Amino acid sequence: MLAQGHLVADPLFVDTPARVEDTASRFARAQQPTPPGWRRVERDGWVALRHARTRLPEQGWKIHASATAEEAPRVVDAVWEYCVERGISFKFLRSRTLLALVNCKRAPRSAGGKLVTIYPRCEELLERTLRELSSLLRGVKGPYILSDLRWDEGPLYLRYGGFSPRYCFARDGEYVPAVVRPDGRPVPDVRGAVFKVPSWAGVPPFIDTRIRAARARTGDSLPYRVEKALHFSNSGGVYRAVDPATGRRVVLREARPYAGVDDNGMDAVARLAREHSVLRRLAGLDCVPEVIARTRHWEHHFLAEEFVEGEPLHEAIARRHPLFHPGADEEAAAAYTRWACGVLEGVEAATAALHARGIVFGDLQPGNVLVRPDGSVCLVDFETSFDIGEDFTPVMGTAGFIAPWARSGFAIDSYALDCLRLALFCPLTELLRFGGGKHEELIRLVEERFPVPPGFGERLRAGLAPPPAASPAPSSTWPAGPAGHDDGDHGERWEAVLASLRDAIVYSATPEREDRLFPGDVKQFDGQGTALAFGAAGVLYALHATGYGGGPRFEGHVDWLARAVERTRWPRPGLYDGLAGVAYVLDALGRPQQARETLGRLTGFDLTGCGVGLFGGLAGIALAQLHFGELETALRLGDRLARALEGDGPADPAGVGLMRGWSGPALLFTRLFDETADVRHLRRAEAALARDLASCGVSGGRYVHVRDGQRRLTTLGRGSAGVGIALDAYVRRQEDVHFSRLRDRIRDSLGTELLLSSGLLDGHAGLLYALAHLGGPVSARRAQLRGLGLHAVRYEGRLAFPMDGLLRLSMDLATGTAGVLLAVHAATGPQAVASLPFLRPE
Secondary structure, three states, X not given: OOOHHHHOXXXXXXXXXXXXXXXXXXXXXXXXXXXXXXXXEEEXXXXXXXXXXXXXXXXXXXXXXOOOOOOHHHHHHHHHHHHHHHOOEEEEEOEHHHHHHHHOOOOOOOOOOOOEEEEOOOHHHHHHHHHHHHHHOOOOOOOOOOOOEEOOOOOEEEEEEEOOOOEEEOOOOOEEEEEEOOOOOEEEOOOOOOOOOOOOOOOOHXXXXXXHHHHHHOOOOOOOEEEEEEEEEOOEEEEEEEOOOOOXXXXXXXXXXXXXXXXXXXXXXXXXXXXXXXXXXOOOOOOOOOEEEEEEEOOEEEEEEEOOOOEEHHHHHHHHOHHHOOOOOHHHHHHHHHHHHHHHHHHHXXXXXXXXXXXXXXXXXXXXXXXXXOOOEEEOOOOOOEEOOOOOOOOOOOOOOOOOOOOOOOHHHHHHHHHHHHHHHOOOHHHHHHOOOHHHHHHHHHHHHOOOOOOHHHHHHHHHOOOHXXXXXXXXXXXXXXXXXXXXHHHHHHHHHHHHHHHHHHHOOOOOOOOOOOOOOHHHHOOOOOOOOOOHHHHHHHHHHOOOOOHHHHHHHHHHHHHHHHHOOOOEXXXXXXXXXXXXXXXXXXXXXXXXHHHHHHHHOOOOOOOOOOOOOHHHHHHHHHHOOOHHHXXXXXXXXXXXXXXXXXXXXXXXXXXXXOHHHHHHHHHHHHHHOOOHHHHHHHHHHHHHHOOXXXXXXXXXXXXXOOEEEOOOOOXXXXXXXXXXXXXXXXOOHHHHHHHHHHHOOOOOOOOOOOOOOOOHHHHHHHHHHHOOOHHHHHHHHHHHHHHOEEEOOEEEEEOOOOOOEEOOOOOOHHHHHHHHHHHHOOOOOOOOOOOOOO
């Protein structure tokens, strides 16, 4: 999960919190020498100490300590002295900076508040530590740790969980931390936002007493009946509720004391008070919700507001925007423009009404605008609002709607309003931070595709252009026009694009680091730094497949991959997330012995509960085994998947499509048919494809997509593009008029002009790759190349692409520049040979 801590260390790339510059805020104990007889390890910003003679159990009851920034040094000092004297293993965050990241609003709720972890080796020591340390820390304040049971009044908490790392497959097929039941079966070590004890875990009497007391305390009813949770953050939740006394529906905004602390030092309760005060100032305006009451339940604070019937603007944009769907015409663009301009008039009037009362909204963005059924708008979430006369600068804001040169007074709202004007038509404003000319590219799209009012574009150019002192980076240089080498000069320009993408990737390499080679998605720090999707294997594979390979630097990177996968203690087994994919890539890069050694590690895995898909499931593992000539192993895995198709075997996949659905097994079955000529495998492929096709729908009378709630997915990883590739593999082996027609309709549905991601699995690159694979029309390929151009930015003078979410750049295969490189090469190369593993066009 991407957290605020991953965005602090580097302005361009996601990085681990351990690399945050926090020297000035480190706790004194973090710099103290290791006590004699103790072992010290520093990892991910934690300082862990364990006595050399202490042997810990694999799992048990652990203690956490919470504290505010002011009292954290006292807690760290007390725990150090207490545990070192008694030989108790423990760990603590090394600095106040990292504690602030753990306690901020955008931190994972399950981790919020955790400053210290203590590992008592037995129940007797657990009870004594709780009682004695609680006495030493009496009165210390800190955020409530949601995943734990609080001991007395805090700041100590406890939960049952793993002491040492081990993993298993969860019900959705994901590889997750595990604990072991008494019968020896590993099960997920659930680390959620609610305290739960495994049903089989022993609960000592002194803990059971506290559990019963806690249940009795929380049994007191809130004076509202909660109907639905609308949103959660580390600060608290937002709920739809009903006042039983009146029957009136309300919105409850929850604030947790000492949690969600921002850089101004304000916690969630202080910001709730600010919102309450501002809303009272704005009473009577139709564009803000009415305040009903402020109350406190248990230790949490609540603000009850009018429930405004309406749709969040970002959801309305996603549902209505014509460029998000294939086949957008001028009529659809004109109808959308009329609606969008009406919404803008309402937002402009609402902002002006706030300013007339001397209030700066502070976080104007589509998620904070509700569009009522009658088309009027209401602003919500006033926790960063302030009086124009205050000496106050909001430190929280939404990426894509803030700029460093517009962070005071009404200028905050003026800049955000211009961003919102742009986002209604081209919701890629997060990209503005990567280049001073990016706003111009996005505005041009708006002017070309929508009949906006005269002067609309010029107004945006004036409002969004960075000041000269901002020293903007140059905008991207992306070809506009035909896609292919048969197009004269444009072929040479695509060669230049490919060279620039390769150069950006190579320039970003950090071979001096052990945790990653190329920057990419945050998942690389979750044991996937070598993997095909998010790690080094995928990047090196893309470079090799597109003609960049060999030479000392590249071979050095391959050496890094081989060393890194060998030292990874808890790798995943899958094709895109683990060992199977790394083995495949090492073999492709001319390291057959190291590839075989990597593949051999798969024999140590218990694949019980492993998913079915291509990404991390049985289908991908079996294809890798088949690649290495291990036909019997691949057949055994295929038989498991066949039993699952019949309802006896691995659980149904967590998704639909090529990566996590049944299209991956269908691809495996077609390859098993190639190896064995056994027609049973074709029947299995047909059944697997039917499973995914059952989740598909049709829009516009002809466009085929995967249905995902209200969303229509055409992407390569989870959408219809991947299903189409699996269908293509099947119909090339088995004549099927129905499946052939579906494949062609899917191919013709891949012309969506605008996606929120450029990535290979979830964005434009994936649609481009599928179009190249399936022989899609040139017009659709051009649409995807233009879409990629909107996402392209400059990194050290070279072309690069952002990760999903657009908050940082990525070089990996699944979400970033390497995936774009592979797709563009497949679509524009003179000999389109670049392909994903096992997906080469036939």
